[in-house]
Amino acid sequence: MPVPTIAVVSFAGISPFHLAVPCLVFDEDRREFGVPRFPVRVCGLERGPTPTSSRYAVAPEAGLEGLVDADIIVVPSWRDIEEAPPVVLLDALRKAHGRGAMLVGLCLGSFVLAAAGVLDGRPAATHWAYAEALAARYPAIEVRPDDLYVDDGNIITSAGVAAGLDCCLHLLRRLCGAEIAARVARRIVVSPHRQGGQAQFIEKPALPGSEVDRFSQVMEAVQRDPAGAYSIDLLAARAAMSRRSFTRHFRQRMGTTFLDWLTQQRLTLAQRALETSERPVEAIAYETGFGSAVSLRQHFRATFKTSPADYRRSFRL
Numbered sequence: 001m002p003v004p005t006i007a008v009v010s011f012a013g014i015s016p017f018h019l020a021v022p023c024l025v026f027d028e029d030r031r032e033f034g035v036p037r038f039p040v041r042v043c044g045l046e047r048g049p050t051p052t053s054s055r056y057a058v059a060p061e062a063g064l065e066g067l068v069d070a071d072i073i074v075v076p077s078w079r080d081i082e083e084a085p086p087v088v089l090l091d092a093l094r095k096a097h098g099r100g101a102m103l104v105g106l107c108l109g110s111f112v113l114a115a116a117g118v119l120d121g122r123p124a125a126t127h128w129a130y131a132e133a134l135a136a137r138y139p140a141i142e143v144r145p146d147d148l149y150v151d152d153g154n155i156i157t158s159a160g161v162a163a164g165l166d167c168c169l170h171l172l173r174r175l176c177g178a179e180i181a182a183r184v185a186r187r188i189v190v191s192p193h194r195q196g197g198q199a200q201f202i203e204k205p206a207l208p209g210s211e212v213d214r215f216s217q218v219m220e221a222v223q224r225d226p227a228g229a230y231s232i233d234l235l236a237a238r239a240a241m242s243r244r245s246f247t248r249h250f251r252q253r254m255g256t257t258f259l260d261w262l263t264q265q266r267l268t269l270a271q272r273a274l275e276t277s278e279r280p281v282e283a284i285a286y287e288t289g290f291g292s293a294v295s296l297r298q299h300f301r302a303t304f305k306t307s308p309a310d311y312r313r314s315f316r317l
Contacts, residue, residue, distance in 0.1 A: 002174070003036045004071035004102075009089070009109075010060045011045040011079065016052045018076040018107060018164060024188060025168040033183045036176065041066045045089060067092045072102045072171075075109035076164065081133055090116040103172065106164040110157040116140045118155060125150045127160030165190055167209045177315030178271035214239045215249060227289035228267035232258055262289075267303055270296060274312040281308045286287045 008022050018044070027040040044050055044060030051057050075095050080083065093116040096172055097103055105113040105219035110126040111134060113119050120140040131145035144150055149158035149167035151174070158167035169190070173181035185191060212271075218239045222230060235258070236246035250258050269288040273279060279287075293308075300308050 002201065003038055005039045005041070005069065006072045006074065007062075007067050007070035008040065008042050008074045008076060009045065009064075009067075010042050010050065010058060010076075012050040013079045014050075014052055014058075014060070015077055016054050016056075017161065019052070019058065021106065021164040022074045022104075022168050025165070025172055025184060029182060030187065031179075033187065035180055035184060041070070043067055045086065050316045064092050066086060067096055070096065070101060072104060074104040074106065074168075076106045078108040078112050080110060081111050081130055085112045085115050093118065096149070097154070100154070102156070104155075104167065105157045106167060107158065107160040110134060111137075113155065114141060119157070122152050122155060123150045124152075124155075124157040125158065125159050125160055126162075147251060148255075173271075177275050178268060179275045179315075182272065215241070215246075215253075222262070223265065226262060226269060227287060229289075230262065263299055264303075266290060267299060269301065270308065271311070271315075275315045284308070 001278065004167040006022065006026050008019065010019055010253065017035045023040060023042070026038040029036055029037055033134055035165055040057070040253060041062050041063045042060045043064055043066035044058075049057040049059045069216060073093065075093075088114070093103060097116070103113055103118060105111075105124070105126075107127050108130065109296060110119070110124050111130075114124070114137070121136065121142075123142040123144050124134070125144050125147040126134050128145055131143050131256070134141065135145075147315045151170065154166060154221065156171060158164050165188075169181050169185055172184060186271045193286070216234050221238075222235070224229070231241055232246060236243045241244055241249065250261075254261055266288045270290070273284045273288065274281075277284075283294065285291065286294045290296040290299065297307060300306070300311070304311060306314075
């Protein structure tokens with residue numbers, strides 16, 4: 001499969017962190033770890049060196065003409081949700097979308113994609129503090145305020161700041177497989193696949209210290225062995241909580257249900273087993289907690305839109 005060309009949009013006042021995130025994931029030379037070298041170009045909305053939100057400027061290597069032949073275009077953020085993006089940028093994004101390029105909006109970059117009209121009728125994420133504003137301004141969009149990122153095929157959007165790393169690692173996993181993404185994540189010292197959603201980062205009343213400790217200990221045990229047999233009643237008892245309290249606290253902390261979280265943990269294990277071994281799908285299904293190849297195939301196709309066998313052919317290391 002050809003390595004896609006990636007264009008990252010820069011503009012005056014951009015946060016250096018937001019700009020650095022896609023470059024960190026895709027523009028570093030990590031071929032020694034089996035990671036392909038992606039052609040990455042930073043494309044400036046303005047010509048010449050442009051100021052950032054910090055005390056230094058950046059010098060994009062190209063203008064918006066660099067978007068014309070890009071396979072993937074990343075809009076890392078935007079200056080202000082009250083400022084309309086310039087027509088020249090919106091036109092360039094519409095044309096790229098029309099020719100089949102993938103568009104990625106990180107944080108407030110979702111507002112730019114929304115202004116271009118490419119998110120109408122589709123799900124999208126943005127920073128939790130601005131989710132209501134996005135939904136109110138663009139009612140045709142299905143805003144998902146709890147999600148760290150939303151993959152809708154040829155458009156991917158993410159929540160704010162550090163969630164851009166989650167989103168870019170997800171895209172790398174989609175392009176190169178789970179093991180490659182895990183290698184890059186280890187290299188930059190972040191989780192290969194952070195579970196849960198933005199709900200875990202919105203400030204809430206804290207639980208008593210001992211209750212938090214028991215809950216954390218239970219979840220750490222599940223993470224060490226996600227293939228085990230678990231029930232909410234059993235885990236709630238181990239955490240010294242009622243079933244209702246455990247369920248409510250899990251959703252508050254993780255932004256999702258326990259079953260969905262556990263399924264994703266098991267799918268990540270299955271991905272890596274498919275990439276790194278020749279074990280039959282039936283064996284992998286048992287080892288990862290799905291119980292049967294039929295169950296693994298159903299969950300795999302629902303999540304990744306492909307079969308375990310086809311995934312193995314694409315990403316076998």
